[in-house]
Amino acid sequence: MSKPDLGLVSLAFAVAGTLIVAPTLSVGEISASRGAADWVRQESGPDGAPRSCVTCHGEDPRQPGRHAITGKPIAPLAPSVQPGRFSDPEKVEKWFKRNCTWSWGRECTAQEKGDFLTYLRNL
Amino acid sequence: MSLPPTVRVWDPAVRLFHWTLVPAFVIAYLSGEEVLDLHVLAGYLIGGLVGFRILWGLIGTRHARFSDFVRSPRTVREYLRSLLSGRPQHYLGHNPAGGAMVVVLLGMLALTTLSGMTLYGAKELAGPMAFLAAYPVFASDWFEGLHELCANFTLALIAAHIAAVLISSLLHGENLVRAMITGTKRSPQHE
Amino acid sequence: MARIHRVTALAAVSVLGIAGWVIGGDRHEREDEGRRERQRIFVDSRMTAQDPTYRAECGGCHLAYPPGLLPAASWERIMMGLGEHFGDDASLQTATAERVGRFLQANAADGNGWGRSARIARSLGGELPPLRITDTRYFRRHHEQIPPKRVLSNPEVVSYGRCDACHPAAARGDFDEHAVRIPGAGPWDD
Numbered sequence: 001m002s003k004p005d006l007g008l009v010s011l012a013f014a015v016a017g018t019l020i021v022a023p024t025l026s027v028g029e030i031s032a033s034r035g036a037a038d039w040v041r042q043e044s045g046p047d048g049a050p051r052s053c054v055t056c057h058g059e060d061p062r063q064p065g066r067h068a069i070t071g072k073p074i075a076p077l078a079p080s081v082q083p084g085r086f087s088d089p090e091k092v093e094k095w096f097k098r099n100c101t102w103s104w105g106r107e108c109t110a111q112e113k114g115d116f117l118t119y120l121r122n123l
Numbered sequence: 124m125s126l127p128p129t130v131r132v133w134d135p136a137v138r139l140f141h142w143t144l145v146p147a148f149v150i151a152y153l154s155g156e157e158v159l160d161l162h163v164l165a166g167y168l169i170g171g172l173v174g175f176r177i178l179w180g181l182i183g184t185r186h187a188r189f190s191d192f193v194r195s196p197r198t199v200r201e202y203l204r205s206l207l208s209g210r211p212q213h214y215l216g217h218n219p220a221g222g223a224m225v226v227v228l229l230g231m232l233a234l235t236t237l238s239g240m241t242l243y244g245a246k247e248l249a250g251p252m253a254f255l256a257a258y259p260v261f262a263s264d265w266f267e268g269l270h271e272l273c274a275n276f277t278l279a280l281i282a283a284h285i286a287a288v289l290i291s292s293l294l295h296g297e298n299l300v301r302a303m304i305t306g307t308k309r310s311p312q313h314e
Numbered sequence: 315m316a317r318i319h320r321v322t323a324l325a326a327v328s329v330l331g332i333a334g335w336v337i338g339g340d341r342h343e344r345e346d347e348g349r350r351e352r353q354r355i356f357v358d359s360r361m362t363a364q365d366p367t368y369r370a371e372c373g374g375c376h377l378a379y380p381p382g383l384l385p386a387a388s389w390e391r392i393m394m395g396l397g398e399h400f401g402d403d404a405s406l407q408t409a410t411a412e413r414v415g416r417f418l419q420a421n422a423a424d425g426n427g428w429g430r431s432a433r434i435a436r437s438l439g440g441e442l443p444p445l446r447i448t449d450t451r452y453f454r455r456h457h458e459q460i461p462p463k464r465v466l467s468n469p470e471v472v473s474y475g476r477c478d479a480c481h482p483a484a485a486r487g488d489f490d491e492h493a494v495r496i497p498g499a500g501p502w503d504d
Contacts, residue, residue, distance in 0.1 A: 047401060069401070070376040071472025071479075095374075101403055156490065160428045248437035248452055256437075262455060272331075279330040 030111065035119025038112060043104040051103040053116075061120055078123040086117060129307040132215055134184040136175075138306055144172050148232075148281070152274060163243060163250065170236040173229055186216030193226060194219040211294045215311060218291065224284050231280055235273040242270050358382060358429045361487025365417040371406055372414065377478050379447060380487050382431035386422035387443035393418070400445075430489070448474045456491070460502075470497035 040059065042052045056074060057065040062081045065074040079085040086092050096116075100108040108116070151165035180189040192214070194202075202219040205212045212218070217225060244252030245261030255261045292299045302308045360382030363369050369378040381389065393415045396404045406414065424435035434452040444450055448457075457474065465471045470479060477484040480496045494502035 066472070067375050069473070071476050072376050098403060156492075159430075246455065247433050248455060249433045253437075256451070256455065259455070259458065264459075276331050279333050283330060 030114040030118050032115065032118040032122050035112075035115035035117070038115060039119065045102050046105050053099075053103065055103065056099075062123055077120055079121055080123055086121070092117075128310060130215070130310050131306055132186050132308050133303060133306040134187060135306065136179055136183065137187045138303060140172055140176050140179070141303055144169065144232075147172065148277075152278060159247070163239075166236055166239050169232055170240070173232050173236065176229060189222075189226075192217035192219070192222030194222055199223050206291075206294055211291075213295055213311060215308065220287065221291070224280070224287065228277070228280050228284065231273060231277040235270065235277055238266070238270040238273055242267055357487055358431060359487075360421040360423070360425060360429070360431050361489075363485065364421075365414070367410060368414050368417050371410060372404075375402070375404075376475055377484060379477070380484075381418045381421035382423050382425075382429070382487070383434060383447045383453075384422065384450070385424040385435045385438060385443055386419050388445060389415070389418035389422055391443055391445055446475070460496075464496055464499055468496070468498055 039053045039061070042050045045051045051068075055068050057077055061077040064076055066072065067074060076082045077085060096108055096113055100106065100112075147165050147168045151162055151169060154162040154165065156162075179187050182188075185191055199219040199222075202212055202214075240250055240252045241255055241261050243250045244255040245258060246267075248256045260266065288299050297308060361380040363373070363378035363380055368381075372378050392399070393411060396406060396411065405411075422435075423431040426432065434450055437451045437455075438444070439451075447453055453474075465474055465480075472479075477489070480494050480502070481489050482495065483490075483493065491502065496502055
């Protein structure tokens with residue numbers, strides 16, 4: 001190949017590569033579908049038990065859930081069904097801290113929180 | 124020499140006992156689990172009153188003593204027959220039927236109070252019988268039913284007692300209710 | 315005593331007793347109906363979770379339990395250990411925790427000498443103040459007649475800690491045994 005042709009082919013690869021790879025890059029981007037995937041992802045709680053959001057909130061956040069230990073019914077998380085959800089930032093932060101720790105044994109990252117909120121708000 | 128128009132029959136202790144017992148029973152009967160503290164207080168009061176009356180029945184004034192009015196069943200029957208025949212035998216203190224009622228009423232009040240204290244101790248883990256908490260049978264529903272049965276039977280006795288007092292008053296021509304308030308009755312006529 | 319008189323006496327006593335029993339039973343039932351429908355005449359404030367902060371912070375995962383169900387020492391133990399709250403981290407901000415703690419102490423079971431609260435407090439011996447209401451002797455005595463599976467295997471109840479599942483007026487402090495309705499099983503029949 002001549003140099004100019006090599007240059008063009010490289011550019012094509014670069015552009016194609018960027019267009020294909022870029023969507024999979026997660027840095028700084030919020031994704032509702034990732035939120036949906038995280039919703040069912042099981043990790044270990046502080047006591048080693050496997051848990052996910054589903055454990056208390058159920059598979060469909062538009063349905064009521066139930067606290068896994070106390071059995072208390074939990075109103076649906078989806079704002080489309082339960083108006084007022086996520087309107088209080090302090091409350092949102094408090095429950096993220098508690099529930100991520102209990103389910104995944106750690107705090108959720110800012111991105112994970114964003115993903116969850118987008119997922120739930122779009123339901 | 125003329126006889127005094129009235130004679131003292133019921134001493135103040137007997138009268139106070141009687142008329143304190145009435146509201147105590149009413150309160151105990153009407154209050155229940157909703158105001159348990161009140162019910163229990165009324166129950167303790169009844170227990171104390173009954174305890175006093177038994178003691179007073181042994182060492183009290185003449186007509187307060189059991190020996191004055193507790194009679195054999197035959198005497199009770201004779202008295203009742205005399206009521207029906209129109210020539211009622213008159214007694215200054217309790218007549219034999221009334222005497223029998225006193226005994227039965229005191230007994231039922233005692234049973235009701237005791238079953239109540241037992242229930243309170245076993246179920247609510249409170250009161251002087253709280254040591255019975257070790258025996259769950261005394262907290263059972265049938266035991267609670269027994270307590271209620273005693274209370275209701277007592278109520279039935281009270282109804283009969285009131286009726287009998289009214290009938291006796293009519294037949295003897297004297298106001299027995301007033302007598303239990305003032306303590307005095309008209310002097311007995313010579314036969 | 316002649317036989318006819320014995321029979322008469324027995325009949326009279328039986329009639330009286332049965333009449334009393336029937337009258338009393340009828341009154342009891344009608345009273346129950348009344349209790350189920352109307353507000354209690356008399357409410358012990360310690361048996362309601364009146365403080366809104368307490369309700370908001372402590373009523374998210376379970377019923378905001380009436381403070382009158384545990385003695386002050388129990389509530390103190392719980393507030394000291396919020397980071398390890400029955401397997402969960404229920405930590406509160408200092409100001410909030412102080413307010414909740416004050417409310418609980420002021421309305422604890424051993425606050426005064428009357429009512430169900432006082433009986434709960436007095437029934438606890440010298441043992442360590444319990445962390446769970448369901449661990450108190452009073453609670454146990456009052457729930458030992460219920461078959462456990464009616465609670466634990468019942469999807470509508472799940473836990474003995476769900477007072478309001480069977481005591482519909484629990485938030486009002488009304489635990490009247492005659493108003494109990496176990497989900498799926500109906501009124502608790504004595």
